[in-house]
Amino acid sequence: xxxxxxxxxxxxxxxxxxxxxxxxxxxxxxxxxxxxxxxxxxxxxxxxxxxxxxxxxxxxxxxxxxxxxxxxxxxxxxxxxxxxxxxxxxxxxxxxxxxxxxxxxxxxxxxxxxxxxxxxxxxxxxxxxxxxxxxxxxxxxxxxxxxxxxxxxxxxxxxxxxxxxxxxxxxxxxxxxxxxxxxxxxxxxxxxxxxxxx
Numbered sequence: 001x002x003x004x005x006x007x008x009x010x011x012x013x014x015x016x017x018x019x020x021x022x023x024x025x026x027x028x029x030x031x032x033x034x035x036x037x038x039x040x041x042x043x044x045x046x047x048x049x050x051x052x053x054x055x056x057x058x059x060x061x062x063x064x065x066x067x068x069x070x071x072x073x074x075x076x077x078x079x080x081x082x083x084x085x086x087x088x089x090x091x092x093x094x095x096x097x098x099x100x101x102x103x104x105x106x107x108x109x110x111x112x113x114x115x116x117x118x119x120x121x122x123x124x125x126x127x128x129x130x131x132x133x134x135x136x137x138x139x140x141x142x143x144x145x146x147x148x149x150x151x152x153x154x155x156x157x158x159x160x161x162x163x164x165x166x167x168x169x170x171x172x173x174x175x176x177x178x179x180x181x182x183x184x185x186x187x188x189x190x191x192x193x194x195x196x197x198x
Contacts, residue, residue: 013038013045017052018059022100025108026056056112060101061123067095068128080144085135086192089161090185096165097181106166113166125162129154139196146198157192164188 016038020029029052035042049055071092073084096102105112116122121129132154139145145153164184173179 009038009040009044010048013040013048013055014059014062017055018063018101021056021059022104025104026052026112027109029056031055053112057122060105061127063099063101064096064124065127067099068092068131071095072131081135081139081142082144082193082196085132085139085145085196086189088135089157089192090189093161093165093188094185097168102165106169117162117166125158129158132157136196143198145196153196157195160191160195161188 013034017029017034019037020033024033031042031045031049031052034052034055035045038045045055049058071094072088073091076084116125129151133150136145136150136153136157140147140150168181168184171179172181172184174181177183
């Protein structure tokens, strides 16, 4: 998966939109606020994004694809693909849950994520699926991943990881070390290993 490319003006607008959302949430962010913060006209933004939700969608994609790329381990031919994939997913989950944009959206505007959970896939989900499908196919080749339909396997893995990413705080209990977030990371590792093992 390659990072999403934007020109410098787009990057300035996306940075400004991210900063506005971090400051006040999605519902209270306006294209006027973003334009002012980015130092561009509102028309410049309207030419590229029809509304705040479309702009925030591109911000989420840029930020979260960067998290996934940053968490992915360097390929190592001495380590089975399944082990690399599982570790990358657990580390990616940790980084994703700590991302300030996700935390703000979950705290202030969680309904923004609902369409991506029940209705359609977003650009960041599709980008992550590309990576997962490639990894699953490589795991088939080295024998470390159970041979099956690679697209279905990748989509199933994403469903599992997505549920941990977005719903984990409803299940943790910091007063009990066995129910702390780190324990659930270990549980996810176990689930993924058992799911993908031949």
